Amino acid sequence: MSKDGSSSFLTTRLDDFVNWGRKHALWPLPFGTSCCGIEMMATFASEYDIGRFGAEAMRFSPRQSDLLIVAGIVNTKMAPVLRNIYDQMAEPKWVMSMGACASSGGIFNVYSVTQGIDTIIPVDIYVPGCPPSPEGVLHALLRLQEKIQQGDTNFHRREREAKIGGGAQ
Amino acid sequence: MDIRTPVPTIYGDFAKKHMELWRGQGERLKSTFPSAIEEIRWPGESATDVPIFYVSKSQLVEVLRFLKEADGFEYQFLSDLTATDEEVEPRFEVVYQLASFVSGSRIRVKTRVREGERVPTATSVWVGANWPEREVWDMFGVRFEGHPDMRRILMDERWEGHPLRKDYPLRGYQLFPDPMPINVDLLKD
């Protein structure tokens, strides 16, 4: 890496290759709490097969998965649990906020609902809908794959921060 | 046109079918518990779908047990246990919806209670009343005397206030930094 933090030719190609590998093998952690969980199950089922895009291996353990799909409402009672799960995930990790309730609280602006999970964890892609159609979830997955390829996600930014922070010394 | 107008496709003849049975049951109940029954509201006269028996707190459990077990009543199914917040004193009304499999009829039993007072628990009559009573405590702040486990159920245990009261704001958020740990005392014998 050169002094100003930009990557050299060889490292960029390697980054591209690694991103290509990562985007086609995203292992989701389905954090399904309410109605969006049913549409997420429909996305994993045979009609809107998410396995076509490499994301079929649902792993319910945060240590074994890359993509946290928060599908459904996140309460004030559930919010610390979500934060724990997010913290336990190993890098690289991405977050998809599926549905209106996860993105912004949805139709529930009440005392027990966090108005969006981005108040607690950094989110990479939001899927609107109540619940989003499985086609919407697949579109979001493809868009997330594009973002990973371009290096435009929170994880990549964190990585670059860490590198610049270490390289600037 | 209100609840007293029967709609044929929505339990149209329900009140008519059971009215005689209810009148008989009302008489028997008033004669068995003369001091406990404060008021009875009947479907034709008041705006309700089933008779409402207003019972005083002191004999509530005996009345419920009588309704469950006595011949000719047999309201064995506790359909629902909840409360409402009337804003006038006495503030809360605890509502019991009972159903009978034998006769197919339903009744409603209500108890009026002031703020800070306790209501005797119905868990000795129906074990399934346990969680609904916890929910009434959680949402309204009405304590039940003799309940085995009076804790909050829907809200976090550290929550302050009772959300379904009329003076609690709809958007009264409270956030917590860490999840609730496992409560080991509940798992000891």
Place this chain on the structure above:
Amino acid sequence: MEKTVKHREFGLPESPNYSITVDVPHESDPDDLWKDSRVYVNIGPTHPAMHGALRMCARLNGETIEKSYCEFGYTHRAKEKLGENRTYHNFIVYTDRLNYCSALINNVTYAMAIERLMGVEVPARAVWIRMICAEMARVIDHLICVGINAVDLGAFSFFLYGFHQREEAYTLIEKLCGARLTTSYTRIGGLMHDAPPGWEKEVKDWVVRTRKTVQEMDKLLTNNRIWSQRTQGVGVFTREQCMKYGFSGPNARGSGIDRDLRRDQPVMFYKNVEFDVPVGKNGDVFDRYLVRMAEIFQSLNIIAQCADRLQPGPIWSEDKRVRIPDKDVVFNTMEGMIHHFKFFMAGFDVPEGEAYTTFEAANGELGFYVVSKGGPRAHRMRIRGPSVYHYQALSEMCQGAKIADMVANLGSINIIAGELDR
């Protein structure tokens, strides 16, 4: 001589309240696998086998659950408070999200509850379509329930067959009202939109295909030795226990309680259609599975009978209080515009009164206790979700069972977090 041991389990703070006393020397407790072998385990709230966000804390002796308590509230969305702050028409949207696997049943029950309070009569075509919707929703709810139960115990293809039929049902529902899951289809006094022409024929074709598929699914599991061993004798709940806890629906019928609100408290046109009510004997997971599969076939029969009897006609009552004027009336007449404006800005007033309206939902007795003080908003909107009473019994059902049996039990009693937490 005693020694106090402090345990750190799952992030508990170190405090004297969480210490456990150990006997030294150890007096042999025949149930103890080894010295001090009890483990406190937290199952959930995010766990693959828990349906939605449910939490169960258990004290284990090896694999056996000795004592447990259940917690919920992780999807509490304050619908009862919202019921007091939103007009009756606005609240239809929130009712879909109660039992989200069968959203149309919730819509139908809520509409019936408010129509009962107002004394509004619904036209016949709307009632037949509501019945078809309710039974379709029941079929898809049962398909999800047995499908997820099977997935938890390892049978994945069963779930996929059921989901394919659900997708076809979703397509039909989308043709009817535009949305797959959260339909908001009924309105107070009728329905949002009429069924498109040819819809009844497609429903009848779907019924034929689903019947064949469910018969295939039945062949997969019912006489399967692994399924029988995992589910027969597991989670037995007797009639008396069911009555104590207030069970209803397929869980109660699996234990032998012969109660079905469609037959015992008939509503809509259920008196005019023929169907049987399957009742189980043993009250174990296998019986509940069989009751649900049998109910799918009965519901398919009801749908076919209703689709045959659909006649053209109006789908919304002409009562001025509840009928939202059509767009051509709104844009072309002054009265229509004012009526539309007042309807949506202020809401319609429901006369004073209270009623507890129940319907046989897929899980059991779904009830709406609505108290109105005469305004456009309810004074109290109480939703009686059947899952609360069923989840309460899980601790007793799993007493002394293994963890794997707990998973089977939970899947069979069909807890939907939406109606549990509301």
